Amino acid sequence: MTKHLLSAGDLSREQAIEILDIAEGMSNVNDREIKKLPTLRGKTVVNLFFEDSTRTRISFEVAEKRLSADVINFSAKGSSVSKGESLKDTAQTLEAIGADAVVIRHSASGAANVLAHSNWIQGSIINAGDGTHEHPTQALLDAFTMRKRIHGAQSPGKALDGVKVAIVGDILHSRVARSNQLLLSTLGAEVHFVAPPTLLPQNASGFKAALHYNLDEMLATEKPDVVMMLRLQAERMNASYFPTEREYARIWGFNAGRLGALKDSAIVMHPGPMNRGLEIDAVTADSPRSTVLEQVTNGVSIRMAVLYSLLSGERSADV
Amino acid sequence: MxxxxxxxxxxxxxxxxxxxxxxxxxxxxxxxxxxxxxxxxxxxxxxxxxLPGFVDLHTHLREPGFEQSETVLTGTQAAAMGGYTAVHAMANTMPVADTAGVVEQIAGLGIEAGYADVYPIGAVTVGLEGKQMAELGAMANSKAKVRVFSDDGKCVHDPVLMRRALEYVKAFGGVIAQHAQDPRLTEGAQMNEGKVSAELGLTGWPSVAEESIIARDVLLAEHVDSRVHICHLSTRGSVEIVKWAKARGIRVTAEVTPHHLILDDELVRSYDAVYKVNPPLRTQDDVLALREALIDGTIDIIGTDHAPHPIEAKDCEWNAAAFGMLGLETAASIAQLVLIESGKSDWNRLVEVLATKPAQIAGDAENGQPIAxxxxxxxxxxxxxxxxxxxxxxASRSINNPYVxxxxxxxxxxxxxxxxxxxxxxxxxxxxxxxxx
The missing domain is CATH 2.30.40.10 (Urease, subunit C, domain 1)
Structure with a gap:
């Protein structure tokens, strides 16, 4: 595996399956009474969060601790970054401290790439969400969740060939959608994006996904195995992307009626946190079809697998 | 002597x-x-x-106010190294070149430096704020004899203000050089809007934001029978509008930067902020259209938009980086590449686009003269x-050079x-x- 995880598109099919398989093993660890492995003992991992995201940070932190890494949480709020310290100075500081890996969340697209390709820092960089660009560990945990629902105990070694995945909502600003279309297509799945035209890029020809405006029509014609609802960010609400939240919920929200239109085996996913009543209603969110909490659980296993893949190779080279 | x-x-x-x-x-x-x-x-x-010494109609010398990036001295030294004998200094300094005092100061610094003629460009509006017309007459009548006015970096967006400015400068043979960018269509814009911006998750700067302003301004220029110069054209659509306007007899001139002639938005995939510029690098199709237009005369001149920035303004995440790149010391090579090495044009055309025409547009009688x-x-x-x-x-004080x-x-x-x-x-x-x- 490569040194960094910046984009879901960096992973080959074999590498992606390998991470999913390692995560299977990690999920077994997570079911034990003592949920701990010594793998990253003596390694320092920094969670560098320039943007609030308690969920993603906690998930990484748990993963790091279960692998016995030394964990430092560096939050831009309350640190010198808010006083105008640059990404460069922060990175160089972490390098001076001796970070083996940096998990970075940043509001600027490409921030993880800049960090990885600068010579400011030598450690592995894991992209935990960069602006509206990518969120590769989210895509991995989503793929893991789909694979587990579809293949169950037979999951190891399997990809997602032929699985139809519909991703619905604010595609334009979604790093989850961008990472998912890359990873899912690598794994052989067929991706469909559904959104109001205002929330699709003006030119989406580079996306490995089919585009739809009409959710009901897509559900009827494509009969997806997976429907993934995206969170609608508050800042989109008053920026003329759509007239009102009510109209959005009616046309692009997921609800009991649409749940009924799915085939029996289909699942509904959401990266969280959910806007209940907006992009997803309570009936759907709380139904057995919903994988929301499984995604959270699987997130820890996936992040353990990613950390293990990036950092333990280095360990064996050291020996 | x-x-x-x-x-x-x-x-x-x-x-x-x-x-x-x-x-x-x-x-x-x-x-x-x-x-x-x-x-x-x-x-x-x-x-x-x-060849006749080159004339740049679009230079950012940064002085006064941003001397950590460039000064009149270092900027004109870079100009000399690029073969230029005259540069036009854009008005977005600090203070803004919107009064007779500031433009005279800049002109004086040019004479003191002695590496090229420095013609200050006056701001169209006070503080480049697009609200109130600056004292264009005072700048025109000052010792700096300003004839080119521009809010470059910002668009004169208010159509009434643009109309009045186009009319007003007729009194002293001036020209408005427009930075064509609809501000509402480009809020938070980071790069060309298209396939690449969609994949990179960077906010798009749509070509229509440039083209709609150019279309409006050529019609305004026609309506009030004045001259308008379009800075840094960057899209195929802009070329088509200018071509249409010229065919209609409208007095419009157009400029292209060296970087828009050879670089495209695929480079942004690196997230290297050295490629961040305004207007943004466009598609290869736009590059080809701009080259053709430079060769066939639809585009009149090459203006460098030489825009020095200190290291820290580029050594950072893309969104935080400044717009702009150097150009004075590489422009002639790029002109040679596009006009001569391509086999599609000749040295006479190169002289036109780098010397004769820019001097003519700006009314610089003492530059762009033939070798005679x-x-x-x-x-x-x-x-x-x-x-x-x-x-x-x-020779520039800055190193934000995309051609390294x-x-x-x-x-x-x-x-x-x-x-x-x-x-x-x-x-x-x-x-x-x-x-x-």
Whole structure:
């Protein structure tokens, strides 16, 4: 595996399956009474969060601790970054401290790439969400969740060939959608994006996904195995992307009626946190079809697998 | 008085090979086999091309206010190294060049530096804020004799203000140089809107935000019978609008930057902020349209939009980085690449786009003169066969140069500015032209 995880598109099919398989093993660890492995003992991992995201940070932190890494949480709020310290100075500081890996969340697209390709820092960089660009560990945990629902105990070694995945909502600003279309297509799945035209890029020809405006029509014609609802960010609400939240919920929200239109085996996913009543209603969110909490659980296993893949190779080279 | 300079066996843009004798600040003889008078510096120009000194209509010299990026001195030194003998300094300094006092200060700094003529461009609106017209008349009547006005960096967006400015400058033969960018359509914009921006998750700068302003402004110029100059055209659609306007007889001139002629938005995939510029790098299709338009005359000139920035403004995440890139020291090479190496045009056209036309648009009588007896001795001598790898070190104070590592054709060997050699054998003169040179 490569040194960094910046984009879901960096992973080959074999590498992606390998991470999913390692995560299977990690999920077994997570079911034990003592949920701990010594793998990253003596390694320092920094969670560098320039943007609030308690969920993603906690998930990484748990993963790091279960692998016995030394964990430092560096939050831009309350640190010198808010006083105008640059990404460069922060990175160089972490390098001076001796970070083996940096998990970075940043509001600027490409921030993880800049960090990885600068010579400011030598450690592995894991992209935990960069602006509206990518969120590769989210895509991995989503793929893991789909694979587990579809293949169950037979999951190891399997990809997602032929699985139809519909991703619905604010595609334009979604790093989850961008990472998912890359990873899912690598794994052989067929991706469909559904959104109001205002929330699709003006030119989406580079996306490995089919585009739809009409959710009901897509559900009827494509009969997806997976429907993934995206969170609608508050800042989109008053920026003329759509007239009102009510109209959005009616046309692009997921609800009991649409749940009924799915085939029996289909699942509904959401990266969280959910806007209940907006992009997803309570009936759907709380139904057995919903994988929301499984995604959270699987997130820890996936992040353990990613950390293990990036950092333990280095360990064996050291020996 | 400068000593006399004799250029031997120089090839002119026409292809003719001749000697050129410079005495004082004038060209005094153009003929074959001139015998060097005593006290004459003789420059062997065999195999080299001698052209009128270049004129940049779009330079950011950054002084006053941003001297950490560039000064009038370092900017004009970079200009000299690029073969320029005149630059037009954009108004987005601090304070903004929106009063007679500031433009006179900038002009004075240019004379003091002595590496090129510095023509200050005046702001169209007070503080570039797009609300109230600046004292255009006072700047025109000042010692700086401003004729070009621009809010470059920002668009004169208010259609009424733009109309009035176009009308008002007719009183003193001025021209408005518009930075065409609809502000509402480009809020938070980071790069060209298209396939690449969609994949990179960077906010798009749509071509329509440029084209809609150009369309409006050529119609306004027609309506009030004035001249408008469009800065840094960057899209195929803009070319088509300008072509249409010219065919209709509208007095519009258009400029393209060197970078829009050879770089495209695929480079942004690196997230390297050296490629962040405004207007943004467009698609390869736009690049091809701009090249054709430069060759066929739809685009009149190359303006560098030389925009120095300190290291910290580029050594950061893309969104936090400043817009702009250097251009003065590479523009002639890019012009040669597009016009000469392509086999599609010639040195006469290169002279038009780099010297004659920009001087004409700006009304600089003392620049862009032909290489002929009686002309002011502004001469650039190029080695067209040279092939160079661009390096970061340059005469500019900044290093935000997107061409570092690229191979470019041609090299400026000598620059003669009003009879004074600012560049000799590729080396910058240690001092500029003084009052007694």
């Amino acid at each position: 400068s000593k006399q300079i004799l250029l031997k066996n120089a090839q002119l843009a026409s292809g003719e090979v001749t000697d050129i004798l410079v005495a004082g600040d004038r060209i005094v003889e153009v003929a074959t086999a001139i015998t060097a008078p005593s006290e004459t510096e003789v420059l062997d120009c065999t195999g080299l091309v001698a 007896v009686g002309s002011i001795a502004n001469i650039t001598v190029i080695d067209p066969k040279a092939n160079r790898t661009v390096v970061a070190e340059s 590592g690229m191979q470019l054709p041609g090299r400026v060997i000598h620059t003669i500015y009003r009879g004074y050699q600012t560049v000799k054998n590729g080396e910058l003169a240690s001092r500029g032209r003084g009052r007694n040179d």
